[in-house]
Every structure is written in C-alpha cells, then in structure tokens.
Amino acid sequence: MPSPRSSRERRAGGSSSGRPEFLSLVSQRSPIPPDSPSRRKESGISAAAPMPEEDCMKLNPSFLGIALSSLLAIDLWASKRLGVCAGEGSTWGSARPLMKVIEISGHGIPWLLGTFYGLCQSDSSAAREVLLNLLFALLLDLVMVAVVKGIVKRPRPTHNKMDMFVTISVDKYSFPSGHATRAALVCRFVLRHLVLAIPLRVLMVLWVLIVSVSRVMLGRHNMTDVLFGLLLGYMLYSVVEYCWLSPLSAPALFALWSH
Numbered sequence: 001m002p003s004p005r006s007s008r009e010r011r012a013g014g015s016s017s018g019r020p021e022f023l024s025l026v027s028q029r030s031p032i033p034p035d036s037p038s039r040r041k042e043s044g045i046s047a048a049a050p051m052p053e054e055d056c057m058k059l060n061p062s063f064l065g066i067a068l069s070s071l072l073a074i075d076l077w078a079s080k081r082l083g084v085c086a087g088e089g090s091t092w093g094s095a096r097p098l099m100k101v102i103e104i105s106g107h108g109i110p111w112l113l114g115t116f117y118g119l120c121q122s123d124s125s126a127a128r129e130v131l132l133n134l135l136f137a138l139l140l141d142l143v144m145v146a147v148v149k150g151i152v153k154r155p156r157p158t159h160n161k162m163d164m165f166v167t168i169s170v171d172k173y174s175f176p177s178g179h180a181t182r183a184a185l186v187c188r189f190v191l192r193h194l195v196l197a198i199p200l201r202v203l204m205v206l207w208v209l210i211v212s213v214s215r216v217m218l219g220r221h222n223m224t225d226v227l228f229g230l231l232l233g234y235m236l237y238s239v240v241e242y243c244w245l246s247p248l249s250a251p252a253l254f255a256l257w258s259h
Ligand SMILES: CC(C)=CCC/C(C)=C/CC/C(C)=C/COP(=O)(O)O
Pocket: 107, 108, 109, 112, 142, 164, 165, 166, 167, 168, 171, 173, 174, 176, 177, 178, 179, 180, 215, 220
C-alpha cells in the first residue's frame, strides 16, 4: 500500500519536493536539492513531519474567506470610528453618562427583577401567563447569549472601557451583544402581547434602535455583534412563542404563582 508521502511524490511528477511549481522555483534559485536534510534544517521543517497539504490551501484563500476578512476589517474600522462615547475624552465623551443610562435600560437585571416583581404582584391569570413567559424569554436569552459568547470568544473592542454595571464571566466577550438580543426579544414580545397605543409601539422600536446604536457608541461592541444580537433576539422570540407556557402545558409552574 503506498504511503501518503510516496503518493504525493507521484502527484508531483516523481519529485520529492511536493508541488511542481515550487520545485521549479526552488531548483532555479538554489543548488541545494529541495528535499535535502540541509534545506529542511534551513526552513525549520523536520524530516519526520512533512508539510501538510492543508497548509498550501492557505496560499489560495477562497472568495468567501476574503469577503469575510474584508467585512470584519470594515466592521472593526467603522465600529472604532463610531465609538465616540468610548471614554470621557472621546469626541462625544460628555454624552457617555446618558449612554450608560440607556445601557441600564437594556440590562438583564432590571428586566428580570421587574418581571419577577410583576409576576408576584399580578392578580389575573392572563397577566401571570404573559409575565411567566416573559421571564422564561429573558432567561432563555441570557443562556443563549452566554453559550454563543462562550463558543465564539470574540474579545470586546480594544477601545472599550470595561466599566459595565454587573456582568457575568462571559461578558468579557462581545459577540453577540446581549443588550441587542434582549431589546429585540422584549420588543417583539411586548408588541405582540401588550395592547399599546401606536406612539408607545413606535417608542418601543425606537428604544431598540437607541440601545443598539449606543452599544457601538459606548465602544462596547462592533457593529456585527449588535446586528447578530438583534437577529438572535428576533429569532428567540419565535422559540418562546413555540414553547409558550400555559396553565395547560405547565400546570405545576402556574400553581406556584396562583395565590
Ligand atoms: C439570573 C442571572 C444569572 C442574572 C444575571 C444577569 C446579568 C448579570 C446579566 C448580564 C447582562 C449584561 C451585562 C450583558 C452584556 O451585554 P452586552 O450587550 O455588553 O453583550
């Protein structure tokens, strides 16, 4: 059975140097045979570990790879330019306190505590059902964001000052924005389950936009973190709707809250 090395040699036209185009370049420039021990020593490649072919692939990055790297480079550059409230000394540094108030309006703690308080205070079963599902939505959002942050591990922008109100360990990572997922999820939830006048509905959508933009202005996130966060929050609402908790589907849970 031919070894991987000998089959590579055959593919390279009987030569032992790997790809023929490299062989022609090497043999034109140097009198030392390309596969000689001295050449291996020079290039730091050991005789026991021939260069894997996957490494050659890196010389020909795919169109998708180039497009993605360009997108990420634009994202980093534009996000840095938009981070005008990233520090007190930044261009719009004086607006930083306002941005931090907006940050707290989308933080997990006030939303969780507020929903829990409402649940304890509600005396109608319809209100309890909505609030229990909102609580489930907020917890699901926290878990999903933590999982994605833990997998992707994208660091926060270098210009971010880590002075956020209560964070958990994965919040050192920036992808996706937890504020953006929560804002999109809560907005879809509220628009669907609360009977609100048109101005309040518009205000709700505006709040999502303001929270999202403020994440980049504060330097907390790159734009792609926020865009993906919005998309994730939007999709998570569909999961909540699909798993909707009702007195019929989760009687034990509702029994806990009935006074
Ligand atoms: C029940 C429980 C574990 C509550 C934790 C609530 C909490 C500390 C949430 C973190 C919210 C936060 C700072 C998210 C980060 O948002 P980004 O937009 O900066 O990703």
